[in-house]
Amino acid sequence: MLFALPCWIYPTFYQEEVLAASHEFDVPASLLYAVIKTESGFRKNAVSKKGAVGLMQILPSTYEELAPKLSLDENSHLFSPAVNIRVGAYYLSWLYQRYLSWDIALAAYNAGPSNVAKWLEEDKTLSRIPYPETEQYVWRVQRARGEYERLYRTLF
Secondary structure: OOOHHHHHHOOOOOHHHHHHHHHHHOOOHHHHHHHHHHHHOOOOOOEOOOOOEOOOOEOHHHHHHHHHHHOOOOOOOOOOHHHHHHHHHHHHHHHHHHHOOHHHHHHHHHHOHHHHHHHHHHOOOOOOOOOHHHHHHHHHHHHHHHHHHHHOOOOO
């Protein structure tokens, strides 16, 4: 019974989709799970106050920008777990390639690349994130990532 509780708190739903996107875009599966847990709590129909949708809370404008790069057409539905996870993984991969830091990529995922660009002008290493919400977001995702890696060593 003790083992079931951590697995319930840190589930691995959508394993096929997460592992496929992880391999396709070279994003750690533990990070994808942590983002999904933090963003939507694994609710595939989640919609934020700002209009972000799905498991990884993708803004429709971000989807429109990234869909052609992923050969997705207008029939691809952003609420589909496979589509949402793939778009989110691609976006995280692109952010990581831009910043070469998962913490900065996560900050950009949460607050937007334009805000991070401004922050980096003032602090080249982004040692302190000026938005408390984004700072807390990065901390929560990285904490969840560590738990996923601890609990599911054989999966990752």
